Amino acid sequence: MHTDISSDVSAEAIRGYLLDLQQRIVVGLEEADGKPFFTDAWERPADGKLRGDGRSRVIEEGALFERGGVNFSHVRGDAMPPSASASRPQLAGKGFEAMGVSLVLHPRNPHVPTVHMNVRCFIAGSGPDAVWWFGGGMDLTPYYGKDEDCRHFHATCKQALAPYGEDKYPRFKRWCDEYFFLKHRGEARGIGGIFFDDFSELGYAESFAMTRAAGDAFLDAYLPIVRARRDTPYGEREREFQAYRRGRYVEFNLVFDRGTLFGLQSSGRTESILMSLPPIVRWCYDWKPQPGSPEAVLYTDFLPPRDWA
Amino acid sequence: MHTDISSDVSAEAIRGYLLDLQQRIVVGLEEADGKPFFTDAWERPADGKLRGDGRSRVIEEGALFERGGVNFSHVRGDAMPPSASASRPQLAGKGFEAMGVSLVLHPRNPHVPTVHMNVRCFIAGSGPDAVWWFGGGMDLTPYYGKDEDCRHFHATCKQALAPYGEDKYPRFKRWCDEYFFLKHRGEARGIGGIFFDDFSELGYAESFAMTRAAGDAFLDAYLPIVRARRDTPYGEREREFQAYRRGRYVEFNLVFDRGTLFGLQSSGRTESILMSLPPIVRWCYDWKPQPGSPEAVLYTDFLPPRDWA
Numbered sequence: 001m002h003t004d005i006s007s008d009v010s011a012e013a014i015r016g017y018l019l020d021l022q023q024r025i026v027v028g029l030e031e032a033d034g035k036p037f038f039t040d041a042w043e044r045p046a047d048g049k050l051r052g053d054g055r056s057r058v059i060e061e062g063a064l065f066e067r068g069g070v071n072f073s074h075v076r077g078d079a080m081p082p083s084a085s086a087s088r089p090q091l092a093g094k095g096f097e098a099m100g101v102s103l104v105l106h107p108r109n110p111h112v113p114t115v116h117m118n119v120r121c122f123i124a125g126s127g128p129d130a131v132w133w134f135g136g137g138m139d140l141t142p143y144y145g146k147d148e149d150c151r152h153f154h155a156t157c158k159q160a161l162a163p164y165g166e167d168k169y170p171r172f173k174r175w176c177d178e179y180f181f182l183k184h185r186g187e188a189r190g191i192g193g194i195f196f197d198d199f200s201e202l203g204y205a206e207s208f209a210m211t212r213a214a215g216d217a218f219l220d221a222y223l224p225i226v227r228a229r230r231d232t233p234y235g236e237r238e239r240e241f242q243a244y245r246r247g248r249y250v251e252f253n254l255v256f257d258r259g260t261l262f263g264l265q266s267s268g269r270t271e272s273i274l275m276s277l278p279p280i281v282r283w284c285y286d287w288k289p290q291p292g293s294p295e296a297v298l299y300t301d302f303l304p305p306r307d308w309a
Numbered sequence: 310m311h312t313d314i315s316s317d318v319s320a321e322a323i324r325g326y327l328l329d330l331q332q333r334i335v336v337g338l339e340e341a342d343g344k345p346f347f348t349d350a351w352e353r354p355a356d357g358k359l360r361g362d363g364r365s366r367v368i369e370e371g372a373l374f375e376r377g378g379v380n381f382s383h384v385r386g387d388a389m390p391p392s393a394s395a396s397r398p399q400l401a402g403k404g405f406e407a408m409g410v411s412l413v414l415h416p417r418n419p420h421v422p423t424v425h426m427n428v429r430c431f432i433a434g435s436g437p438d439a440v441w442w443f444g445g446g447m448d449l450t451p452y453y454g455k456d457e458d459c460r461h462f463h464a465t466c467k468q469a470l471a472p473y474g475e476d477k478y479p480r481f482k483r484w485c486d487e488y489f490f491l492k493h494r495g496e497a498r499g500i501g502g503i504f505f506d507d508f509s510e511l512g513y514a515e516s517f518a519m520t521r522a523a524g525d526a527f528l529d530a531y532l533p534i535v536r537a538r539r540d541t542p543y544g545e546r547e548r549e550f551q552a553y554r555r556g557r558y559v560e561f562n563l564v565f566d567r568g569t570l571f572g573l574q575s576s577g578r579t580e581s582i583l584m585s586l587p588p589i590v591r592w593c594y595d596w597k598p599q600p601g602s603p604e605a606v607l608y609t610d611f612l613p614p615r616d617w618a
Contacts, residue, residue, distance in 0.1 A: 040594075040595070058594050060593055060594060067592070067593070067594075069594070183573075183574075184574070184579045185579060247586070250559060250590075251563060251583075254559070254560060254563035254564050255563050255570070255573065264492075264493040264564060265493070270493045271594055271595040274560075277556070277592040278592065279591060279592060279593065280552075280589065280590070280591050281559075281589070281590045281591070282588060282589050282590070283376070283583060283587065283588060283590075284369055284376070284588065285349075285367050285369060285376075285580055285584065286580040
């Protein structure tokens with residue numbers, strides 16, 4: 001944990017970046033969709049333990065996005081609970097804050113992949129004892145995969161991280177594959193991307209810069225795929241498969257995702273957190289795709305981890 | 310924990326009862342639906358730790374039930390893992406078995422409630438050191454509630470438990486209200502019913518008899534409601550509300566239900582466990598019913614716990 005330059009840590013600068021990132025992403029998505037996102041700004045009244053505020057930007061029944069949200073949230077507390085500081089006893093009782101931007105987009109057209117992106121940071125204490133870290137990443141969940149889309153998504157992530165060390169993309173790619181894995185299905189959620197957490201090894205300025213690079217790369221990683229696939233025709237069959245596969249997204253987010261579970265247990269912002277859940281979902285018993293069908297190709301060629309970049 | 314009559318404990322008798330109960334319930338449901346349930350029998354090969362077998366009886370796209378399952382499972386292990394026996398150290402390393410019947414039915418008509426029922430038992434060790442308990446219950450999840458249905462469901466539960474002590478229904482009714490509660494929504498899953506767990510206080514014979522009484526009451530508790538509501542007309546509005554409310558069922562089962570989470574982590578029978586998830590589900594942002602609408606009545610008159618019997 002780097003503490004040497006912690007006096008440079010500026011929650012205000014991080015907050016400013018995150019709010020600007022949210023706005024830029026929403027503008028880019030609105031241009032693609034044509035329908036404006038609505039805004040749900042919220043403030044959590046101080047209840048003695050936690051306070052916070054946030055801005056949910058939400059779209060439903062858009063031309064392109066059936067449901068999606070780009071959420072900013074900023075939670076502050078006066079004293080770290082002992083349970084949260086067990087592994088870092090120097091933080092017990094210290095003030096802390098956590099903030100981030102998190103997005104999930106569920107397109108209507110099954111040829112356009114679902115996408116998730118998140119950047120976040122945590123700061124506890126202040127001065128030389130301060131502890132901080134960054135986390136983030138993005139991952140893509142196609143229904144009908146295209147090699148060139150996956151290569152583009154991963155190449156964009158790799159390029160964004162390259163200035164911060166050649167090891168970053170391979171490490172964060174592997175971390176992503178490990179994190180977005182449905183153990184009870186023995187199946188990846190999608191084709192991955194990048195994931196990092198508890199990151200401070202480059203010092204504050206460079207760690208923050210790397211996190212910004214990840215956030216800033218999102219529109220470049222995703223919008224070209226949207227443009228390439230949005231007019232691909234589809235029918236009932238593709239919609240049914242999409243609804244079925246969206247069930248996996250629900251299973252992952254409700255059973256495994258730490259951010260979702262932590263949020264549900266602590267924040268009281270259920271609707272903002274469950275913004276990640278798809279609009280229409282289907283479960284059916286022991287369904288398996290016809291061997292050789294376009295649906296089977298997702299399982300054989302896209303869900304097993306591959307080197308995409 | 311009663312151990313005095315543990316030599317009477319017969320896993321074979323319990324298994325026999327459970328398989329017969331499953332069969333009787335499926336026959337009753339098939340009569341109501343008209344479509345036969347299919348059977349998925351499975352055996353878990355001994356992998357050194359656990360072995361087991363089961364029978365999933367499943368219906369999809371029935372006349373009445375859009376999706377549903379009545380599952381029997383029986384899992385056996387040669388040695389209790391230390392984590393599972395922490396509070397009962399005498400069980401460490403002892404053989405154990407767990408078996409049960411669990412059902413969830415999702416009717417197509419939104420005027421027919423979703424229902425869940427489960428009876429289960431656990432036995433560890435043998436002879437005078439054996440430990441065993443029973444658990445079970447049933448709960449009803451209406452979309453458009455009717456007072457008389459809720460009263461009938463609860464009255465049937467109460468009557469079934471009456472021979473085992475007047476305290477049982479009120480205790481198990483409260484336990485059910487507490488268990489089937491979505492903390493992140495501050496909302497009950499449905500109108501409750503009965504729930505009990507870790508139950509041995511009546512001794513083996515009577516505890517088993519009480520558990521049988523609960524299981525045997527299921528068809529009497531549910532089928533009259535099905536018959537009364539199955540022909541009520543509905544349209545797109547009612548189907549949309551049903552799909553939306555089914556989202557709560559998914560949230561409960563994936564975030565809170567201990568049986569589901571334990572099963573997903575341990576059994577490898579994902580499809581049987583997730584049989585409880587509805588066929589078509591919808592999420593949308595911060596939806597609220599129009600005050601005074603039939604949908605609002607669910608929230609005002611049925612979800613808050615009431616004395617139904």
